Amino acid sequence: MPFIPHTPQELEEMLAIVGVRHLDDLFADIPPEMRPRRFRLPKGRSEAAVCAFFEELAARNGTNITSFLGAGFYAHDIPKAVDALAGRSEFYTAYTPYQAECSQGTLQAIFEFQTAVCRLLDMDCANASVYDGGTALFEAAMMAVRATRRQTLAVDEAVNPIWRKMLATYIAGLPITLKIVPQKNGISDLRALSDAPDKECAAIIVQNPNFFGAVADYSEVFAAARAKGALGIISVYPVMQAVLKTPGEMGADVAVAEGQSLGQPLNFGGPYLGLMACKKEHIRQFPGRIAGRATDLNGKTGYVLTLQAREQHIRRAKATSNICSNQALCALRTLICLCLLGHGGLGRQAERGMHLARLAVKRLTSLKGVEPLNAAPYGNETALRFPVPAERLVSALIDRGFAPGYPVGRHYSDMENVLLLACTETNTPEQIDALAEAMGGLL
Amino acid sequence: MKTIFAESVPGRSSGFFESTAPSAAQMLPAGLLRACPPCLPECSELDVVRHFTRLSHLNYSVDANFYPLGSCTMKYNPKFTEYAAGLPGFARLHPLLAQLGRGAAQAQGALRCLYETERLLCEITGMEAFTFQPMAGANGEFAGVSLMVAYHRAKGRKRSKMLIPDSAHGTNPASAALAGLEVVNIESREGMVAPEVLAASIAEYGDNIVGLMMTCPNTLGLMELHLPAIVAELRKIDALLYYDGANMNAILGKMRVGDVGFDVVHLNLHKTFATPHGGGGPGSGPVGVNGRLLPFLPVPRVAMGKDGGFFLDSNLPLSIGAIGPFYGSFSVVVKALAYMLRLGGEGLERVAEYAVLNANYLKKRLEDTLDIPFERPCAHEFVASAPEGLRALDIAKALLDRGFHAPTVYFPLIVRECLMAEPTETESKQTLDAYVDVLREIVEQGRKDPASLTAAPLSMPVRRLDETAAARRMALTEDM
Structure with missing residues (x-):
């Protein structure tokens, strides 16, 4: 029997000790009227047959498409050593490290992950991860609501619409108001963002680069928030963070990120991980698991889960979050990836993407009627305006083997012709030429 | 063990990614760049x-150790599933591709995986539909509670109380609170939810009750x-019943929660x-609903077209988002x-049978060693108290010393x-x-020498x- 070791003889011995005759007698507490009305599942298959089934399904996905899709989720080269190390079953078949003495590997890795995240984002404390960039943004917003006892969140319209939709879903049952600060032609309106906080405002929430790829310095926005007693929350793209001004330098209180681009394959949407880091003064409001350094009875250094009085298994309804399982293995992948890249490798990935994005802009804007959406500085992703609807352009190009980017008109008015295009080190100048050629025939 | 930061050598590199792109300073204004690299x-x-291989040696894991962690179902994880999930056709697929015009055609294999899993889980649970959006169990609880709230709201009701038994996982009350609800504690009688206790809560809070969250077993x-009786009580006030699937391993093929x-x-x-479990995650917490809650599910949902092709459907006007x-x-x-697919219906039912057999066998054999408070047959796990004079913590640590x-x-x-303890069927x-x-x-x-237990563990990487x-010192990073 797959994955069940009992021999017929052992089964008999065990049933006898338990004192029942048949396995089903163990379920006497479920009376006949509560048994399944039906349970029509397929017959089991051999391992080889199941693998062949998935090979066939995987082959039906168009992963040979030349892609410039980003919108917050990016294809990057991931060192194979990440798979080899995170795939060690000592890591991936362990549970949450509640028994610290037999979980020092996981605990020290979390401690190192926290250190790496803090250094990347330039903050004091990080947790062991939350589910994704969207839930990280929500958890950060809730920290601000608790810390300020205020109920309004001012959110830049140029924050990723996927995460804004999640935020709206998560607060639907709470007495919290979202105040959206309009962007202007893909540029975050720093003036309006600075004016947004009032005495009801718990936090101002921005993203860098913003959804349209525009890079800005939000220092004055966070200073304005602080002056009104509100927190500054920023969501960043962690690869670009190797070179961009940091949340810490800008004076943010909480920094979050979708961590996918650090070591996670795109995986059709998950699992990813949310990075969260904050200033030390907000640690009591922090959600999720946190590892801390400790000493044992002999004075030897070790690691434990710490500050657990914030968490659901202790505080129940009064916890800072309901999170229990997090994205531990993804966090380990992120840590290993950062160790293998170092600041040099990460910076070069960021620069390579930026360089290719500039090549793409130059090449595509040489096509008739194509122009940049705005003149804002950008990283590895930017928005272009086309003479035709972007949705139509995308459909036509997908049939020709290109995913040219993301049409933003589905989330923003007056942007039907705008396409968001991203480059990473997985792209090549030749791909950009081929895209330009294919586009040229459609405009 | 030294941290990887302490092992760092300035100027050394893995050489994984080299490139000749211009520097960021040549592409962006200085004011937008960080002062020094991380x-x-x-x-x-x-x-x-070497660092991470050595770190891995400091862990216990299912692959190396019996891991009878109750409520966590630490069963063996077959290796072939890793192969299936890691196929490049899945791993390299951008999630937004399927949402673009003509893009769904490029993601038929992945969409079919979701569709088939939904059909199988519906058959296993007796539910009508599933969403896969929740990223872990507690996230699923929050989604489920949000669906319950949306159901009442659509009927023009503003209800605010969630009933939760005192034996529930901590995530239940935390999830209900996160959704803006007040938790009403239901005291267990003989280890169960008793209809008379429930009736008393209903008498007190009446139609302000959203529902009851149960874990069963x-x-x-x-x-x-x-x-x-519990279902009947709740139906009287149109309150909803939530099933925490943490203990689903005990009832596969023996009871369908929808039925x-x-x-x-x-x-x-x-x-x-x-x-x-990955040392704490990632998990996956899909949420199943019956027809009453289906209109409120998150979008997009995977649907099958008339031509047998799969597409993403966001047309659910009452969706919670x-x-x-x-x-x-x-x-x-x-x-x-x-x-x-490997186990099939028969194999899944066998999982529950052997999980429950193993738990009852272990319980029976430990009757004269530990204090076991409930004499009834158990499901897939059982609770016991440390014998008088001994502490559960000390026993736990002494177990670590013995592998x-x-x-x-x-x-x-x-x-x-x-x-x-939850032994699972794979042991x-x-x-x-x-x-x-x-x-x-x-x-x-x-019993002979209580002090010797409080010293345990002695053989682990740390005492x-x-x-x-x-907690007081708060050294949470290398820099604190």
Whole structure:
């Protein structure tokens, strides 16, 4: 029997000790009227047959498409050593490290992950991860609501619409108001963002680069928030963070990120991980698991889960979050990836993407009627305006083997012709030429 | 062990990514750049491989140790599912591709995985539909509670109370509170939810009750015997019944939660469906609903067109919105699907049978070693108290010294010095017998020389750690 070791003889011995005759007698507490009305599942298959089934399904996905899709989720080269190390079953078949003495590997890795995240984002404390960039943004917003006892969140319209939709879903049952600060032609309106906080405002929430790829310095926005007693929350793209001004330098209180681009394959949407880091003064409001350094009875250094009085298994309804399982293995992948890249490798990935994005802009804007959406500085992703609807352009190009980017008109008015295009080190100048050629025939 | 930061050598590199792109300073204004690069470790590839391989040696894991952690279902995770989930056709697929015009045609394999998993989980639970967006069990709880709230809201009601038994996982009350609800504690009677206790709460809060969150079998390892009466009570005020799927491993093929009156259920694919726990995650917490709650599910949903092709459908006007960015922990879902296809219906039912057999066998054999508060047959797990004079914590630590992971300790909160063990179906009689022998030996040792137990563990990478001092000192990074 797959994955069940009992021999017929052992089964008999065990049933006898338990004192029942048949396995089903163990379920006497479920009376006949509560048994399944039906349970029509397929017959089991051999391992080889199941693998062949998935090979066939995987082959039906168009992963040979030349892609410039980003919108917050990016294809990057991931060192194979990440798979080899995170795939060690000592890591991936362990549970949450509640028994610290037999979980020092996981605990020290979390401690190192926290250190790496803090250094990347330039903050004091990080947790062991939350589910994704969207839930990280929500958890950060809730920290601000608790810390300020205020109920309004001012959110830049140029924050990723996927995460804004999640935020709206998560607060639907709470007495919290979202105040959206309009962007202007893909540029975050720093003036309006600075004016947004009032005495009801718990936090101002921005993203860098913003959804349209525009890079800005939000220092004055966070200073304005602080002056009104509100927190500054920023969501960043962690690869670009190797070179961009940091949340810490800008004076943010909480920094979050979708961590996918650090070591996670795109995986059709998950699992990813949310990075969260904050200033030390907000640690009591922090959600999720946190590892801390400790000493044992002999004075030897070790690691434990710490500050657990914030968490659901202790505080129940009064916890800072309901999170229990997090994205531990993804966090380990992120840590290993950062160790293998170092600041040099990460910076070069960021620069390579930026360089290719500039090549793409130059090449595509040489096509008739194509122009940049705005003149804002950008990283590895930017928005272009086309003479035709972007949705139509995308459909036509997908049939020709290109995913040219993301049409933003589905989330923003007056942007039907705008396409968001991203480059990473997985792209090549030749791909950009081929895209330009294919586009040229459609405009 | 030194941290990887302490092992860093300035100027060293793995050489993984080289490129000749211009520097950021040539492409962006100086005011937008960070003052100095982040201090990440500077290591060769071998430095990194050796560090993490050595770290891995400091862990207990299912692949190396019996791990009878109650409520966590630490069963063996078959390896072939990793192969299926890691196929490049899945791993390299951008989630937004399927949402673009003509893009769904490029993601038919992935969409079919989600569609088939939904059909199988519906058949297993008796529910009508599932969403895969929730990224873990607690996230599923939040999604489920949000669906319950949306149901009442659509009927023009503003209800605010969620009933939760005192034996529930901490995530239940935390999830209800996160959704803006007030928690009403339901006291257990004989380890179960009693209809008269429920009736008293209903008398007090009446139609302000959103519903009841139940774990069944509950965290004491007991089936809830009054389920039909509970369903009837709730129906009187149109309150909804939530099933916490943490203990689903106990009822596969023996009871379908939809058939017996549950309205909404979350499953932990990383428990029942054998996907690995990863040292704390990632999980996957799909939520199933019956027809009453289906109109409120998150979007997009995977649908099948008339031509047999799959597409993403966002046309659900009453949807609560988005719980996750896309379609949940996709590669975890693939692993669960692979597991279900391998076992089939018969194999899944066998899982519950042998999980419950192993738990009852272990319980029976430990009767004279531990104090077992409930004499009834247990489901897939059981609770026991440390014998008078001994502490659960000391027993747990002594187990570590003998190569066994400890059971869950001090949970549920309503059992004194609680040790909660869940052996799962994948463990052999020999392993269970060895565990019994070791526990007997520990209890005997504790009776003779209690101090010797408080010293445990002695053979682990560290002795007991001072958690209180750690919380006070707050060294949370290398820089604190």
